[in-house]
Amino acid sequence: MSENMYNTVKQWMLAAILILCDNMVQKASAQEDTFVFTPQWTAQAQFTGYYVAEAKGFYQEAGVKVKIEHPSTTQPAMSRLRQNLCQATTLQLCQAMEIVDGGIPLVNILQTSMNNAMVIVSSRGKDPLKQKGAKVGIWSVGFGQLAICMSIKDHLDYQWVRFAQNVNLFVSGALDATLAMSYNEYYQLVQAGIEMTDKNVYRFCDHGYNVQEDGIYMTRDYYENHRDQARRFAQASRKGWEWAAEHPEEALDIVMQYVDREHIATNRVMQRLMLKEVLRLQVDRESKKREFRLRRDMVQQASRLMVDNHMLSREVTYEELLDKKK
Amino acid sequence: MNKMIAYIRRKLSVRVSLWVVLFAALIFIAALSFLFYQAREAVRQEAINRATQILNNTSLRVDSILNRVEVATDMTGWLVQRHPDKADSMFVYSRGMLQNNPDFYNCSIAFEPYYFKEQGRYFSAYSKHIGDSIRTIQGGSDRYQYFYTDWYLMPQLLDHPCWTEPYMDLDAPTNTSEMVSSYCKALKDREGRIIGVVNTSLSLNWLSQTISAVKPYPNSYSIMIGRGGTYFVHPDSTKITRQTIFTQTIEQPDTALVALGHAMQRGEEGRKRMKVDGEDCYVFYKPLGKTGCSMAIVCPESDIFGGFDNLRRTVMTIVCIGLLLMLYFFIRIITQGCSSRS
Secondary structure: OOHHHHHHHHHHHHHHHHHHHHHHHHHHHHHHOEEEEEOOOOOOHHHHHHHHHHHOOHHHHOOOEEEEOOOOOOOOHHHHHHOOOOOEEEEOHHHHHHHHHOOOOEEEEEEOOOOOOEEEEEHHHOOHHHOOOOEEEEEOOOOOHHHHHHHHHOOOOOEEEEEOOOOHHHHOOOOOEEEEEOOOHHHHHHHOOOOOOOOOEEEHHHOOOOOOOOEEEEEHHHHHHOHHHHHHHHHHHHHHHHHHHHOHHHHHHHHHHHHHHOOOOOOHHHHHHHHHHHHHHOEOOOOOOEOOOOOHHHHHHHHHHHHHOOOOOOOOOOHHHOOOOO | OHHHHHHHHHOHHHHHHHHHHHHHHHHHHHHHHHHHHHHHHHHHHHHHHHHHHHHHHHHHHHHHHHHHHHHHHHHHHHHHHHOOOOHHHHHHHHHHHHHHOOOOOEEEEEEOOOOOHHHOOOOEEEEEEEOOEEEEEEEOOOOOOHHHOHHHHHHHHHOOOEEOOOEEEEEOOOOEEEEEEEEEEEEEOOOOOEEEEEEEEEEOHHHHHHHHOOOOOOOOEEEEEOOOOEEEEOOOHHHOOOOEOOHHHHHOOOHHHHHHHHHHHOOOOEEEEEEEOOEEEEEEEEEOOOOOOEEEEEEEHHHHOHHHHHHHHHHHHHHHHHHHHHHHHHHHHHHHHHHHHO
């Protein structure tokens, strides 16, 4: 072999070794940097896919070292994102739009919910639409934007009473009605012996307010510098959800491990009902499929509603919530 | 069988004896049935009286402690409303509450946002027993926004003092938690505007132990539920704070259990006969003061009527054996009498 050819081969081999080492270092450093993920509420079946992804090693396979840290019931998950205590969180679409409008650009890296889960439950069998001026419970951590829009639009003038968690205020008779999620507080009320009928339960999804809810969001700054990590995390999370849909009872076992670890006062019956409802909400009404995507029409609908009711200063567009380079 | 019937028809002694024994049996059945029915009723009434007395005694004990909490909290509220502008005094009042009442769990006097502007958004004079001493701090933060808690909102919304549903109170500095219920009263200024809430908590450990110890029969047990039906006392500890009395009826409908749950939630007092875990039971229930909680004693029928059923079986056995012996001897006597005449 001539000297030139030898040098060329030597250079190619060096280059190959360098590329290989660089990949290994990147993957190693990506794994070493812990990615803190904060779901928007305390441990429960609403976040089954993420628990499954962690427990089954989907995050590890994807090369992302994930730590799931839950917020407290009086501190919004978004405040953890703002303070850089976590790299990603779940938010409802309307909540994310408010935050974007407030000056913090966000990117939706995975949309899990395809339907709206919010309901209003009235006391004493009354119709929520006939309770003008009623005292209605709303979460203090920031859900409920659609309900506020509906109250303004339909001239119901509800008096919003912000509560931290659970349904005690409603059960004690301190409220005329309360907002509830069809997968959580709704079943808490069922467990409290409250009778649920078509008359005293108003479902937003059935009255023209079927706007998507839960998705995973990152600040745009972080996303721009960690695209690959975000993609891998989102893919592994989606895999976790798909696995949970195919193995609901096993997924429930995993959920119960997390709720027990976090000392959450709940039970398997409640979590089974929650998981079943959350999985149902992930199926798009039109396509009948689990799509895992943000829908442009729903973003537009939510944006217009919130602008019309002065909850946003301007429309937040579909493109603003997604990866601009796609 | 046909041979036996033919034999009976041939033998006068057998026929006569059978009629006599049958007649005697009818009399015994009538008399014993009446006796057993009355005896069973007496046993049942005794069980009712016993369980009711235990419920009343427990309720009285609980009421006396709850009343002390209510009176002490009302007094503290009165003091605060006389001097609502002195922030430092609030620490003295909340600490004094615990010094004068060592069995209270904690006390907080919490105010509306920025009520004391120099203290910031959150101001809650919070005192708690820690071993032999009392820790007094300023509570409230972005991580614990007390404005949205049950104890802060309920008295304002209901416009009267009230007890909260029992909850697990987490003490962050010591990372310990205890099940408590809080009596809370809204504080108002001279114009009637809400300025804050005073709240006194009582640990429910002693209540749990008191109720759990109630056991009129060997296999009976006690439960306590809150307004929302949540179990706060139950022999199965995995259900405590995690399940309600209605939880199991969601997947396995049980109209009797649902009816019991609703009756207890409405604060009713009474008893029900129903199946609990497949066993016939009497359930006696009574509300606990104004807490919104209700207590019940579950007594299996096998415990209540166990002794009575044993007695009944023994007596019936003796009667059956006696009638058979009577039949035998009547046949012999009549047969011998007929033989001697012929």
